[in-house]
Amino acid sequence: MAQTAVKPNRPPLILSLEQVADLSAYLGLNLSTAEQLVQRVHELTLVSVEGVQVTFKPAVLQRLKTRALKNDFGPWLRDRIREWANSYVGV
Numbered sequence: 001m002a003q004t005a006v007k008p009n010r011p012p013l014i015l016s017l018e019q020v021a022d023l024s025a026y027l028g029l030n031l032s033t034a035e036q037l038v039q040r041v042h043e044l045t046l047v048s049v050e051g052v053q054v055t056f057k058p059a060v061l062q063r064l065k066t067r068a069l070k071n072d073f074g075p076w077l078r079d080r081i082r083e084w085a086n087s088y089v090g091v
Contacts, residue, residue, distance in 0.1 A: 047077070 015023070024031045027040045045061060047054045056064075068076040 047081070049081070 020031055023037065027037075027044075029036065029040050031037050031040075041058070042055075045055050045058055047056065064077060064080075065073055
């Protein structure tokens with residue numbers, strides 16, 4: 001997993017028990033460590049095609065979700081990637 005630089009003047013992120021419970025519910029995972037939270041968020045930003053993993057910034061995924069409207073996001077995203085790939089290679 002990629003490492004990011006920690007800014008020296010930035011305090012650690014502290015979550016209340018209620019916030020941890022909310023995140024656990026949103027992510028479908030019973031969180032007990034910060035590492036679990038980081039790993040799950042990382043997994044949610046990945047798209048894999050034939051073993052090639054592409055990571056999207058969470059803000060990009062959120063904007064894509066707003067464009068999917070009422071469609072199921074997974075199949076909708078898969079179709080957009082296929083459209084892009086077909087157009088890119090001229091099919």
